[in-house]
Amino acid sequence: MILNQFLVLAAVLFCIGVYGVLVRRNGVLVLMSVELMLNAVNINLVAFSAYLHQAAGQVFALFVITIAAAEVGVGLAIVLLIYRNLHSPDLDRVDQLKG
Amino acid sequence: MVAQNVVFWILAVAMVLAAIGVVRSRNVVHAALYLVVVMAGAAAQYILVAAEFVAWVQVIIYIGAVIILFLFGIMLTRAPMGGESDLDNDRKWPAAVVSLFLVGVLATLLIDAFHAKEIKISGAGGLRTLRTGTSGHIADLIFKSYVVPFEVVSILLLAALVGAVVIARRD
Numbered sequence: 001m002i003l004n005q006f007l008v009l010a011a012v013l014f015c016i017g018v019y020g021v022l023v024r025r026n027g028v029l030v031l032m033s034v035e036l037m038l039n040a041v042n043i044n045l046v047a048f049s050a051y052l053h054q055a056a057g058q059v060f061a062l063f064v065i066t067i068a069a070a071e072v073g074v075g076l077a078i079v080l081l082i083y084r085n086l087h088s089p090d091l092d093r094v095d096q097l098k099g
Numbered sequence: 100m101v102a103q104n105v106v107f108w109i110l111a112v113a114m115v116l117a118a119i120g121v122v123r124s125r126n127v128v129h130a131a132l133y134l135v136v137v138m139a140g141a142a143a144q145y146i147l148v149a150a151e152f153v154a155w156v157q158v159i160i161y162i163g164a165v166i167i168l169f170l171f172g173i174m175l176t177r178a179p180m181g182g183e184s185d186l187d188n189d190r191k192w193p194a195a196v197v198s199l200f201l202v203g204v205l206a207t208l209l210i211d212a213f214h215a216k217e218i219k220i221s222g223a224g225g226l227r228t229l230r231t232g233t234s235g236h237i238a239d240l241i242f243k244s245y246v247v248p249f250e251v252v253s254i255l256l257l258a259a260l261v262g263a264v265v266i267a268r269r270d
Contacts, residue, residue: 001103003216004209006144009111011205013118013137015198020122022194023187028172029127032134035165036118039141042157050148050218055231058153059240065153065160066252070259072165076172077267084269089176092188 006047014040027079027089031072038068103147103220110147114140125186131169138162148218150232 013036020033042061049057083089113136120133138161145154219225230236241249 001107001147001218001220003213003218005104005107005111006148006218007209007213008206009114009144011209012115012202015202015205016115016118016122018201019194019198022197023122023191025188026127026176026186028169028176029122029130029186031172032121032130032169035134035161036121036137039137039161042153043141043144046145046148046150046153047218049150049231050226051216053219053226053229053231055236055240056244058150058232058237059245061150061153062156062237062241063248063252065156066256069160069165070256072168073263074259074266076168077263079172080175080267083176 003047003051006043010040010043010047013037013043025090025092027082027091028076030091031075031079034075035068035072038064038071107144107147110140110143114144127173127186128170131166131173134169135162135166138166145232148232149220149226149230152232152234152237 017033017036017040020036021030024030024033042064045057045061045064049055049061079089082091082094086093117133117136117140121130121137124130124133138157142154142157142162145151145157221227226232
């Protein structure tokens with residue numbers, strides 16, 4: 001296997017995640033797209049760990065997984081609060097700071 | 100080598116199609132289930148490069164915990180379950196152009212930088228003999244070299260837990 005297979009796969013997944021973040025209106029779906037992007041980064045870290053024969057990359061991937069879990073918890077709490085205040089999970093309606 | 104490549108491409112195609120399903124699906128629950136396919140595919144890719152501990156952590160935390168959290172989020176926000184048309188905003192084409200441009204730039208850059216670097220599987224210095232991805236090796240690294248970041252992450256998890264409770268609490 002060559003390293004680039006994994007890197008290009010991760011790049012494609014990352015860009016699909018970017019598309020999702022830009023296009024989706026539902027807060028939960030935006031968080032799912034962010035998870036896609038974090039997963040792409042993890043694939044990169046593990047692929048480089050295999051290429052360089054150093055397990056440090058895998059430890060970083062574990063840290064990224066932990067941070068992602070924390071991020072989903074706080075993110076869903078925020079989406080829940082938006083839903084409770086605006087009666088809709090639609091992020092385009094969060095525009096109170098707009099002049 | 101050939102068998103691993105075949106498995107890689109099958110998984111890669113499945114993951115990309117499922118990821119497109121996540122961002123294109125008209126049904127929120129289906130998007131979460133497509134996300135399960137992407138996560139499981141990523142875990143299988145980790146096993147393919149002998150990172151077994153990360154693979155199982157991926158299965159337990161992402162498929163086990165994060166997806167359940169998403170499904171709870173979908174239920175609590177009463178997201179439209181059956182075919183809703185206004186899940187996307189009307190900036191689809193600019194977003195598609197941006198992400199296609201990004202994938203073009205990244206792929207060109209990566210292919211230019213690492214065009215034929217090989218991941219060694221068998222033989223001396225290969226993954227099969229070095230076994231860097233086993234739980235023992237990872238545990239040695241976490242609790243020797245990276246013990247301070249590990250403790251910091253545990254504090255961060257606690258803070259995120261308390262923060263999520265404080266944010267979502269109904270006063």
